[in-house]
Amino acid sequence: MIIFGTRGYLQQLAMLTLVCGNCGNPAAHALRKAVTKFTLFFVPLFPISTKFRTQCTFCGLQQQITKEQAEGLLAQPAPQPYGQPQPGQPQGQNPYQQNPYQQ
Numbered sequence: 001m002i003i004f005g006t007r008g009y010l011q012q013l014a015m016l017t018l019v020c021g022n023c024g025n026p027a028a029h030a031l032r033k034a035v036t037k038f039t040l041f042f043v044p045l046f047p048i049s050t051k052f053r054t055q056c057t058f059c060g061l062q063q064q065i066t067k068e069q070a071e072g073l074l075a076q077p078a079p080q081p082y083g084q085p086q087p088g089q090p091q092g093q094n095p096y097q098q099n100p101y102q103q
Helices: 067-075
Strands: 004-019 026-040 043-056 062-065
Touching: 004 043, 004 067, 026 067, 043 067, 062 067
Parallel strands: none
Antiparallel strands: 004 026, 026 043, 043 062
């Protein structure tokens, strides 16, 4: 008797801030990779299919995207947190705070 089948694996690649196409809110989106593997005697041998999806954390909409789109989203530079100095800005100065003594 030979036991074979498939098993799915889900891997979260990144959390991205995008504007949702469904609800229109700028919300965090989870970028996930779903891989289905062929198994023989409960040992995963090789992948059968690979799919990439984004899921809005505000409304829950899932959208399937291509591998090229997922790689493009991962290649985007991460936004700087508020209050962090930008390149070329002197250290110790917050761009959102004005000095009341400076005219």
